[in-house]
Amino acid sequence: MACGIGTFFGLRVEPSVAALAGSGALGAGLLALALWRGGEWSGPLGVAVALVLLGFALAGMRAHQVAGPVLGWRYYGPVEGRIVGIDRSASDRLRLTLDRVALARVDPARVPRRVRISLHGEGGIAPVPAQRVMTTAHLAPPSGPVEPGGFDFRRHAWFQGVGAVGYARVPLLAVSPPAGGQRLFAARMALADHVRARLPGQDGAFAAAVMTGDRSGLSLATLEAMRVSNLAHLLAISGLHMGLLAGFVFAAARLILAAIPLVALRWPVKKIAAAVAIAAGAFYLALSGGNVATERAFVMVAVMLVAVMLDRRAFSLRAVAVAAVIVLCLRPEALLGPGFQMSFAATVALVAVFGWLRDAEIPLGPRWLRPVLAVVISSAVAGAATAPVAAAHFNQLSQYGLAANLLSVPLMGLVVMPAAVVAVLLLPLGIDGLPLWVMGQGLRWILGVADRVAALEGARIPVMAPGPWVLPLLALGALVLVLWQGRGRLAGFLPLAAAMLLWAGADRPRLLISDNGGLVGVMTGAGRALSKPRGGGFIAETWLENDGDAVSQKAAHGRWRDDLLAPLRIELVQGRKAARVPRGCGTADLLVFTAEPEVPPAGPCRVITPETLRRSGALALVGQADGLRLQSAAELGGHRLWSPQ
Structure with a gap:
């Protein structure tokens, strides 16, 4: 199934609805035939081919299902909508996701279903879930890859239903108080505010993130320390949190039921405890906002607990495969994300290694030492399985990540998650202070580990981005x-x-041009040289990370010279004033404008203008000295549903 989904996303031309329907029908028919009449070899082979066809069809159906209007131009003016999401942007600004959007002088049929706005203005109201608000904002379509073949933010936004992104520099105003609906979102944010009030500082922000998925209180410094120390996975409500919570609830419920003789002798206590744990996981899923990572974690845990209820082995590769199929059926696009890849890489590796240890009957020492060795083995196996995926997506390896996890994960399981469960149970009675304090002490230790590990020399090893295969x-x-x-x-x-x-042997492009022409990067022997020391910071950071270069944009600009591409010569024409001046190519082979020239330059050189880049997206110079050519993001991305129309 994953091969079929990957094939759909790898295409450069959007398949027709008829092709998707045909693939789905053929896959379903072949699956039925293989299960009914398949032989020893033809059966599994038929099932495999059928799953590929079904995966292809499912991905296409999902892409059409989430289709919605995408803003096709830059907009500045009033924006009104209902708050359905609150988080923080990469610039550490409060960011709102709005639905039921209204834009001035825009046909409602062309208004995106959702927009995302970062608040850069001072003053205004404090945003409240489900409240209808308005502001004056700059909006633009979601951007494409910052370089050809890079991560496609436009595709990512398409599957989130976001059709425009931007920022506001004026205060946020209330249009109407919170109406009905979004009750879970409101409850989630109320709990996050309550936790942060009880636990001030980053301890409370961490606790709110663990309990509700709301990371808006976490500072950029905390996030960076967690990433460098390889502890960022503790912030996301994923398999670890869901597994710890379900495990604690399962064990507690089973222990309580077993302590009641009348129940223990007449009822299947183990199966009842598994059902209680599934219910607790479902509540945690709803409370956390139901994001993709938490949904994936719940499916994995639920499949294993259902196996317990059916007297099957809970931890098996078959259970992992069933969970993966369910996740991919619900959200085929998850296959491309680091969360899905890392979660299932770690789970498959853990099940395989502990299964081998069990079958080989390898002793893990005396009984009192086994839990410690299990934690060490789990951290080492999961770290080794996820390290290549993390390096490929985030362009870094954490040199001391294993040590940081060994010092933190046991505390997460033994202190933090049990205290969180008790705190939620005692919250209606108003006596949740003690469990929250206990939880805060555990999280303070984890934050301290993250800060100390991140401060070590060589804690982060930059890694070059790999090729697509x-x-x-x-x-x-x-x-x-x-x-x-x-x-x-x-x-x-x-x-x-x-x-x-x-x-x-991965090779990085010699030349990169951003999708607005405002930033140019040339690869040199010392690393990539950037055309300016500030501006386009996200693009510059991404280019340097993909190069495996840990320097700042300012330091990369210090490498810049006009003859870096010799014998080719590139000339930058920056600003509207310079673009108004008529000019020829001169000695330049490549002329890049950041504003549209009033008079097209005369001469044999290649001219890159904002209009050129609007159609092509970011550009890269690839190939060897005798066969250099410009490659565009549009060329590699193709014409898909999420491509500019």
Whole structure:
């Protein structure tokens, strides 16, 4: 199924609805035939082909299902809408997601269903869930990749239903008080505010993130320390949190029921405890806002608990496969995200390793030492399984991540999550202060570990972005090693070795031009040189991260010279005033304008203007000295539903 979904997203031309329907019908028919009449080899092969076809169809259906208007121009004016999301932007500003949007002088049929606005103005009201608000904002369509072949923010926004993004520099005003609806969102934010009031500072912000998924109180410094120390996964309500919560509730419910003789002797206590744990997980899913990571974690935990209720082995590769299929059926686009890839990489590795230890009957020492060794093995296995995926997506490796996790994850399971459950149970009685204090002490320790590890020299190792085939080859090799039986599994090392070779030989573009022409980057022997020391900060940061270069934009600008592309010569024409001056190519081979020239330059050079970049997106100079050519983001991205129309 993942192969079919990956094929859909890898296409450069949008398949027709008829092609999607045909793929789905053929896949369903082939699946039924393979299950009914399939032989020893034809059955599994037929099921595999059927799942590929069904994955392709599901991804296409999902893309059409979430389709909505996308702003096709830059807009400045009044924006009105209902608050359905509150978080923080990369610039540490409060950011709102609005639905039921109204824009001045814009046909309602062309207004995006959702817009996302960062608040840069001072004053105004404090945003409240489900409140209808208005402000004056700059809006633009979601941007495409910052370089050809890079992460497509436009596609990401498409599946989130966001059709415009922007910022406001004026105060936020209330149009009407919160109306009906969004009750879970309001309850979630009320709980987050209550937790932060009881636990001031970053301890409370961390607690609110763990309990409700609201990270708006976390500072950029805290987020950066957690990323560098490889503890950022503790901030997201994902498999670890859901597993710890479900495990605690399951154990507590089973213990309580077993302590009642009348119940323990007449009822299946283990199965009842599993059902209670599923209910607790569902409540946690609803309370956390039901984001993709939490939904994925709940599905994985629910599948394993249902296996317990059916007297099946809970921790098995079959259960992991069922959970993956369910997640991909619900959200096929999750396949492309680091969350899905890292979660299932860690889960598959843990199930495989502990299954091997169980089958091989390898002792883990005396009983009192086994939990400690289990934590060490779990952290080491999960870290090794997720490290390549994290390096590919985030362009860094955490040198001391294993030590940081060994010092933090046990406390998360033994102190933080149990205290969170008790705090929620005691909240209606108004006596949640003590469990929240206990939770805060555990989180303070974790934050201290993150700060100290992040401050160590060499804590973060920058990594160059891999090519498009590296992660698929890594996944193929790992699955062969895990799933194949006998010596044939050693063949899995071949795709693993091929992936490492491709990654080691990855080549970065000699020249990068941003999608507005405002920033140019040229690769030199010392690293990428940038055309300006500030402005376009997100683009500059992403380029340097993809290069595996840990320097700042200002330091990268210090490398800039006019002859960096010799024998090719590039000339930048910045600003409207300079664009009004008639000019020829002169000695330039490439002329880049940040504003549309009034008179097209005369000469044989290649001219890049904002209108050119609007159609092409970001540009890259690729190839060798005897075959250099400009490659565009639009060329690699193709014409898809989320592409500019």
